[in-house]
Amino acid sequence: MNHWLMKSEPDVYPFRQLVEDGQTHWDGVRNYQARNMMRDAMKQGDLVLFYHSNTKPPHVAGVARVLNEGYPDFTSWDSNGKYFDEKSTPENPRWFMVDLEPLIELEPVSLHDMKENPSLEGMPLLQRGQRLSVQAVSAEHFDEVLNMAGTGRASLK
Numbered sequence: 001m002n003h004w005l006m007k008s009e010p011d012v013y014p015f016r017q018l019v020e021d022g023q024t025h026w027d028g029v030r031n032y033q034a035r036n037m038m039r040d041a042m043k044q045g046d047l048v049l050f051y052h053s054n055t056k057p058p059h060v061a062g063v064a065r066v067l068n069e070g071y072p073d074f075t076s077w078d079s080n081g082k083y084f085d086e087k088s089t090p091e092n093p094r095w096f097m098v099d100l101e102p103l104i105e106l107e108p109v110s111l112h113d114m115k116e117n118p119s120l121e122g123m124p125l126l127q128r129g130q131r132l133s134v135q136a137v138s139a140e141h142f143d144e145v146l147n148m149a150g151t152g153r154a155s156l157k
Contacts, residue, residue, distance in 0.1 A: 002046045003142040004037070005125055006064075006100075007053040007133045015050045015061040015105060023067055023101040027075045028083040030095065034134035039070040039096040041136070047156065048100060049137060049145055051125070052108075059108040060145055063156060068099035103156050106149035119144045 006026060008014070018024055029035055046066040052059055072093035075083040088094035114120050124135045137145075146152050 001139075002041060002043060003049070003137040003139055004042065004046060004066075005049040005051050005060075005135045005137050007051045009054040010052045010061075011055075014052065015064075015102065018050065018062070018064060018100065019102045019105060023099055025073075025097050025099050027073050027097045029073070029097065029133055030083065030085070031132060031134075034132050035096055037134050037136065038098050042066050042070060042098050044069055047103075047142065049142065050102075053133075057108075057110040057112055059110045060106060060114075060149070061108055062105045063103045063146070064100040065103050065156075066098050067101050070096040070098055073097040104151070106146075106151065109145055109148045113148060114145065117144065117148065 026038070029038060044066055048064040048066065049060045050062040050064050052061045072090065073083070073095035075081050076085040076088035076093070076095045077090060078084055085094055114123070115126055120126060120141055123137065123141045124130050143153065
């Protein structure tokens with residue numbers, strides 16, 4: 001099983017909206033490195049730290065699970081949509097997405113607190129200049145973030 005961190009701005013799609021919706025497709029990723037992770041590496045059952053970016057304070061808000069592995073992001077074909085890409089077609093898709101379901105809302109774990117935790121040293125989110133909306137997370141770092149939220153893997157069943 002792989003572990004991931006996926007960023008969303010709370011005014012665009014907050015974790016509580018995922019809880020309300022029950023599941024969603026994670027569309028609109030327009031970075032090739034993040035796309036490759038969703039297309040090639042994310043597997044059904046992988047766990048995701050749902051991170052609220054561009055808010056004060058930025059924080060991990062919950063845990064989700066990958067329901068469906070990468071498939072073409074059909075929002076790139078909608079010429080009226082905000083994620084349209086004229087170079088992406090159904091025959092030759094350029095962008096991919098995955099489906100997520102919520103598992104548990106967490107007590108927020110702030111970026112500041114994560115930076116202060118020596119057990120999270122080396123976590124990609126905490127690296128200078130790291131702006132990817134999809135990031136791999138080690139099992140150890142994933143478990144430490146859960147610990148910081150006052151829970152553990154047993155709560156994810």
